[in-house]
Amino acid sequence: MGKLSGKVAIVTGAAMGNGEGMARVMARHGAHVALWDRSDSVFATARAMQDEGLSAKPYKVDVTRFEACCEATDAILQANGRIDILCNNAGVARLANFLEMDDNLRDFHFSVNIIGGWNATKAVLPSMKARRYGKIVNMSSVTGPMVVDEGMSAYATSKAAIIGFTKALARDMAKYGINVNAICPGYILTPMVEHTARESNPSDPQRVIAGIAAGVPLGRLGTPAEIGELAAFLASDEASYITGTQIVIDGGSTLPETMTVGA
Numbered sequence: 364m365g366k367l368s369g370k371v372a373i374v375t376g377a378a379m380g381n382g383e384g385m386a387r388v389m390a391r392h393g394a395h396v397a398l399w400d401r402s403d404s405v406f407a408t409a410r411a412m413q414d415e416g417l418s419a420k421p422y423k424v425d426v427t428r429f430e431a432c433c434e435a436t437d438a439i440l441q442a443n444g445r446i447d448i449l450c451n452n453a454g455v456a457r458l459a460n461f462l463e464m465d466d467n468l469r470d471f472h473f474s475v476n477i478i479g480g481w482n483a484t485k486a487v488l489p490s491m492k493a494r495r496y497g498k499i500v501n502m503s504s505v506t507g508p509m510v511v512d513e514g515m516s517a518y519a520t521s522k523a524a525i526i527g528f529t530k531a532l533a534r535d536m537a538k539y540g541i542n543v544n545a546i547c548p549g550y551i552l553t554p555m556v557e558h559t560a561r562e563s564n565p566s567d568p569q570r571v572i573a574g575i576a577a578g579v580p581l582g583r584l585g586t587p588a589e590i591g592e593l594a595a596f597l598a599s600d601e602a603s604y605i606t607g608t609q610i611v612i613d614g615g616s617t618l619p620e621t622m623t624v625g626a
């Protein structure tokens with residue numbers, strides 16, 4: 364029996380990266396996972412999971428569209444009768460110095476990273492409230508709440524907002540038996556980080572990745588599966604007394620007091 368045996372979970376942005384990691388790990392722990400993504404590659408990801416014997420169902424959903432979130436929620440409730448877990452993971456990151464950050468790029472971050480999770484939560488919560496049971500896991504970052512690099516004003520702002528959202532939602536939903544928590548990853552090797560590395564150094568993105576790894580006390584980037592294990596724990600009844608908090612998962616990258624890492 365897995366820790367999520369029989370639970371019905373939604374993971375947004377599940378076609379790749381951290382979302383795929385969460386979906387796979389939760390399914391391995393026994394959950395039936397609905398994979399939401401705006402990309403068609405969500406169908407191939409779900410099929411690959413099914414081929415491994417995991418319970419996965421793809422939904423093409425752009426979380427910036429509230430109606431799309433409601434339609435997918437209704438379909439899942441029809442098929443499964445309930446939703447136990449919502450992982451608000453879908454997110455975007457583009458680098459631009461604040462003075463070059465035009466309003467469209469700013470709004471792109473805010474609409475996916477902040478409003479997207481808001482929409483999915485608004486769609487799913489009424490059914491959780493009615494059952495007085497639910498686990499919401501929001502994807503923040505160390506970027507924004509704790510640290511930041513150049514060019515990340517919109518991304519950092521959006522990720523810090525998710526912490527405020529998590530706390531406020533946890534406070535409002537506590538009386539309905541719904542736990543709400545946030546995950547703050549450091550660098551995890553996903554298509555997003557590969558994209559950011561290409562933006563930083565188009566001719567040698569691997570050099571950027573190696574540079575990141577060198578700055579992490581554990582000496583490497585994290586994996587989506589490691590994010591998945593933390594999300595599965597927070598979504599399980601083992602974490603029943605944890606709500607309104609944020610958990611850092613960064614290989615120690617926010618620890619160093621000086622620029623020199625290691626011996």
Ligand SMILES: NC(=O)c1ccc[n+]([C@@H]2O[C@H](COP(=O)([O-])OP(=O)(O)OC[C@H]3O[C@@H](n4cnc5c(N)ncnc54)[C@H](O)[C@@H]3O)[C@@H](O)[C@H]2O)c1
Pocket residue numbers: 375376377378379380381382399400401402424425426427452453454455456475479502503504505547548549550551552553554555556
């Ligand atoms: N990779 C990291 O180092 C890192 C660190 C901290 C936080 N995060 C967060 O983890 C989450 C996932 O990041 P990742 O690195 O896996 O990114 P990724 O780009 O590899 O994957 C993101 C997924 O989200 C989907 N998506 C984007 N916009 C969407 C929308 N409007 N509706 C539905 N799906 C949408 C994409 O299609 C993609 O499948 C993000 O919220 C990101 O901010 C990542």
